Amino acid sequence: MNVVVLVKQVPDTEALIQVAEDGKSINTDGIKWIMNPYDELAVEEALQIKEAHGGSVTVLSMGLKNSEKILRTALAMGADKALLVDDPLAFASDSLATAKILSAALKEIPFDLIIAGQRGVDEDNYQVGAAVAEYLGIPQISLVVKEEISDGKIRCHRTVEGAVEIIEASLPALITTQRGLNEPRYATLPGIMKAKKKPLETRNLADIGVEPASVGMDNRRVKIVSLTLPPQREAAVMIQGETPTELGAGLVKILHEEIKIV
Amino acid sequence: MTQSVLVITEQQNKVFRKVSFEVVSEGRRIADSLNGELVALVIGADVESIAKDLGQYGADKILVADDSALYDYTTDAFTDISAAAAAQTDPALIIIGASSQGKDLAARLAARLDAGLAMDCLAIKDTDEKLIFTRPLYGGKIMAQVEIEGTPQIAAVRPNVLSTTKTAGSGIVEKIDINFEKSRTSVVEKLIEEGDKIELTEADVIVSGGHGTNGDFEAIEELASVLNGAVGASRFAVDEGWRSHNDQVGQTGKIVSPSLYIACGISGAIQHVAGMSTSKTIVAINKDPEAPIFQKADIGIVGDLFEVIPKITEEIKKL
Ligand SMILES: Cc1cc2nc3c(=O)[nH]c(=O)nc-3n(C[C@H](O)[C@H](O)[C@H](O)COP(=O)(O)OP(=O)(O)OC[C@H]3O[C@@H](n4cnc5c(N)ncnc54)[C@H](O)[C@@H]3O)c2cc1C
Ligand SMILES: Nc1ncnc2c1ncn2[C@@H]1O[C@H](COP(=O)(O)O)[C@@H](O)[C@H]1O
Numbered sequence: 001m002n003v004v005v006l007v008k009q010v011p012d013t014e015a016l017i018q019v020a021e022d023g024k025s026i027n028t029d030g031i032k033w034i035m036n037p038y039d040e041l042a043v044e045e046a047l048q049i050k051e052a053h054g055g056s057v058t059v060l061s062m063g064l065k066n067s068e069k070i071l072r073t074a075l076a077m078g079a080d081k082a083l084l085v086d087d088p089l090a091f092a093s094d095s096l097a098t099a100k101i102l103s104a105a106l107k108e109i110p111f112d113l114i115i116a117g118q119r120g121v122d123e124d125n126y127q128v129g130a131a132v133a134e135y136l137g138i139p140q141i142s143l144v145v146k147e148e149i150s151d152g153k154i155r156c157h158r159t160v161e162g163a164v165e166i167i168e169a170s171l172p173a174l175i176t177t178q179r180g181l182n183e184p185r186y187a188t189l190p191g192i193m194k195a196k197k198k199p200l201e202t203r204n205l206a207d208i209g210v211e212p213a214s215v216g217m218d219n220r221r222v223k224i225v226s227l228t229l230p231p232q233r234e235a236a237v238m239i240q241g242e243t244p245t246e247l248g249a250g251l252v253k254i255l256h257e258e259i260k261i262v
Numbered sequence: 263m264t265q266s267v268l269v270i271t272e273q274q275n276k277v278f279r280k281v282s283f284e285v286v287s288e289g290r291r292i293a294d295s296l297n298g299e300l301v302a303l304v305i306g307a308d309v310e311s312i313a314k315d316l317g318q319y320g321a322d323k324i325l326v327a328d329d330s331a332l333y334d335y336t337t338d339a340f341t342d343i344s345a346a347a348a349a350q351t352d353p354a355l356i357i358i359g360a361s362s363q364g365k366d367l368a369a370r371l372a373a374r375l376d377a378g379l380a381m382d383c384l385a386i387k388d389t390d391e392k393l394i395f396t397r398p399l400y401g402g403k404i405m406a407q408v409e410i411e412g413t414p415q416i417a418a419v420r421p422n423v424l425s426t427t428k429t430a431g432s433g434i435v436e437k438i439d440i441n442f443e444k445s446r447t448s449v450v451e452k453l454i455e456e457g458d459k460i461e462l463t464e465a466d467v468i469v470s471g472g473h474g475t476n477g478d479f480e481a482i483e484e485l486a487s488v489l490n491g492a493v494g495a496s497r498f499a500v501d502e503g504w505r506s507h508n509d510q511v512g513q514t515g516k517i518v519s520p521s522l523y524i525a526c527g528i529s530g531a532i533q534h535v536a537g538m539s540t541s542k543t544i545v546a547i548n549k550d551p552e553a554p555i556f557q558k559a560d561i562g563i564v565g566d567l568f569e570v571i572p573k574i575t576e577e578i579k580k581l
Binding site: 125130135140141145165173179224225229233245262 | 361560
């Protein structure tokens with residue numbers, strides 16, 4: 001079973017996100033970058049599949065040179081190989097362009113299964129996995145909390161509103177992760193040492209045959225006009241009261257008379 | 263350029279999801295400003311009878327793709343049909359509800375049509391020249407105003423945010439014959455959650471509990487129940503196994519926008535707040551007056567949740 005995992009780096013979820021001076025991008029000064037938490041689930045699941053069925057785990061990312069760090073992390077967790085598509089012309093590609101680039105890079109990697117995060121917790125696009133599956137012509141199953149592979153088929157539990165669907169597809173296929181799938185392992189010290197010797201290769205757009213004219217900042221379908229902070233709330237009205245009954249009654253009075261929600 | 267708007271609706275067991283009426287109402291508004299026709303698409307098995315209901319929300323034409331093979335949502339078949347309906351309608355804008363199903367479909371459809379997609383939008387504004395979509399990034403820590411190049415433009419709108427508007431209209435229902443490939447995924451079984459639990463992302467009221475509950479959600483369940491709301495949780499509560507992953511609100515959980523969000527025994531970590539900051543009214547109940555959650559709330563109560571919540575429930579019952 002050859003599994004490819006799509007990973008991207010995102011700002012640490014602790015980070016305060018601020019608008020940069022151009023009003024269209026975020027201020028990246030001092031931001032710590034981490035592997036997208038949903039991609040950690042993807043790496044972990046791929047490793048478990050390898051442990052159960054044999055094969056290999058390759059991690060693939062498109063990003064700048066500093067994305068090597070998350071690829072090394074994945075290698076330290078136990079992935080076998082890493083590939084980074086790093087090209088300044090690809091910088092700030094939108095979801096469709098990112099998916100085009102990743103699918104072009106996937107032409108040189110044999111795979112039975114691709115695992116992506118359901119979304120990057122940066123732009124929350126929920127798009128790249130599905131677009132890669134479309135460009136490669138394979139089925140997708142999103143929001144997976146459990147999977148089982150046998151006889152060339154994958155059977156997944158997928159979360160939807162109020163239910164879990166059990167879905168089956170023939171491989172090759174692409175799945176995206178949902179929390180609950182697993183608990184990602186930490187890289188151990190021996191793992192980190194070993195990762196240093198594992199192959200981490202880099203490609204540019206020309207290497208994978210992608211026309212720069214179809215990707216990058218200037219070719220975004222979705223253009224950011226402006227970024228703004230969400231409206232700030234006024235200071236909270238604190239309910240006054242000596243006893244729980246007074247506090248409770250105070251809240252219900254506001255909810256009933258002013259906000260009219262109860 | 264075409265000025266029509268295509269909305270793709272969602273139903274289950276012949277009942278429309280509320281977000282379907284939201285996208286039709288929003289589609290009507292945009293179609294009016296573009297001076298175009300509003301076409302709604304209904305996909306399912308035996309759904310012709312419910313299709314006409316969309317006319318009440320302003321659909322001019324309602325396309326129905328009806329086939330027993332369409333009972334369950336599958337990415338392949340629904341994408342084929344949506345793409346064919348788009349080819350037939352040639353819309354300026356396609357609107358889809360950003361439910362689990364809608365997000366899956368919107369992402370695949372955008373790639374199929376090579377169209378720009380604004381995922382999980384909170385608002386669509388029609389300026390003179392362009393449509394501007396507002397969408398939260400970083401789980402809501404920041405808002406982006408985006409525009410889309412090329413046609414069609416696709417917007418997946420967050421459930422529960424846009425309002426529904428009834429009109430006097432009645433749409434023309436038209437059955438369409440669309441060839442779709444047999445889906446490569448099949449739904450083997452659907453495990454429905456117990457009771458008629460209200461889905462977090464669709465709930466008008468959410469009462470959430472965190473570490474401060476110590477795993478005892480009884481008072482929270484009761485309050486949610488009298489408010490006809492859903493129960494949410496912080497990641498702490500989920501990691502402890504007190505609540506299911508489905509209940510987690512936050513940057514790495516569900517992103518919710520109810521009218522009323524009540525956070526109980528939740529400190530207000532940035533990742534939690536990111537997932538609920540677009541709620542209309544936020545109430546915080548915490549025994550620590552310094553808890554950061556009070557900075558994010560509209561109304562605060564400093565107190566022990568086990569003492570205060572039952573009183574709130576009692577007072578509501580009196581109304
Ligand atoms: C990568 C990453 C992603 C994350 N994603 C999320 C996410 O999506 N959602 C999320 O919620 N968190 C997320 N977190 C975790 C987040 O950082 C916090 O750790 C978590 O939200 C804390 O949960 P809590 O508020 O329930 O617990 P605590 O921070 O421990 O707060 C408990 C609060 O309860 C109060 N309290 C205690 N007893 C009582 C009582 N009897 N009555 C009233 N108040 C009481 C305390 O004063 C305290 O303020 C993430 C963290 C990381 C690293
Ligand atoms: N630049 C990238 N490189 C590798 N994988 C990516 C990249 N962008 C997105 N992905 C994958 O697609 C998933 C969804 O991302 P998004 O559509 O951006 O929300 C992520 O969790 C990754 O698995």
